[in-house]
Amino acid sequence: MFDHVKFGVSDYAASKAFFLKALEPLGVTVAGEGQPSYGVELISPNSKASLCLHQTEERPAHLHLAFMAENRRQVEAFHRAALEAGAKDNGAPGLRPHYHANYYAAFVIGPDGHNIEVVCHEPEA
Template sequence: MFDHVKFGVSDYSASRAFYLQALAPLGVKAGAEGSPAYGIELFVDGHVSTLCLFQTDEKPAHLHLAFVAQTREQVDAFHRAALAAGGADNGPPGLRPNYHANYYAAFVTDPDGHNIEAVCHAPGA
């Protein structure tokens, strides 16, 4: 749906480490990277969309990013990895039937307080 999303972070090193570790279970990898002011592109093999982070002193509004997970196990692994990377729990893995019957998601907050989600829309095994 998008080519790339780029947003500023207050501590580039901490956010870079957080996103690489938290999103690894979803297949996300580091791509092009420059100085902290340029930032880093994060991507998944075979997809053209990227998520870009860069260092800034500006105070951006909180952001909600939802990442696609192919399985519920990936959602669980994302949540564990994000907590291990220093994220804070913002909703443990589980069904969210208020969205739809198979909406399985987990939520964490990143080092800047952004709401980061992994979601699987597939029915359970």
């Protein structure tokens, strides 16, 4: 759907550490990095799309970022890792049948107040 998403963060080091830890269960790693004003590019295995973070003093509106998980275990692992990385819980892992029967997701609020979601659309294995 997209090539990359880039957004500013108020504390580059904290946000980089948060996203790497919280998204580790999805296999996300650093693809490239420059000065904090340029930022870091994060990518998951077998993906061409990336997430880029950069240092800024601007206060943009909060984002809702949803990452795709291969299975429900990854959703649960993300939620645990994100909370360990300092996120605030915004919805424990579970089914959200109001979206569709197999919508299994977890939500957290990241360092800059962004709503970070990991979702699996597959039925339970």
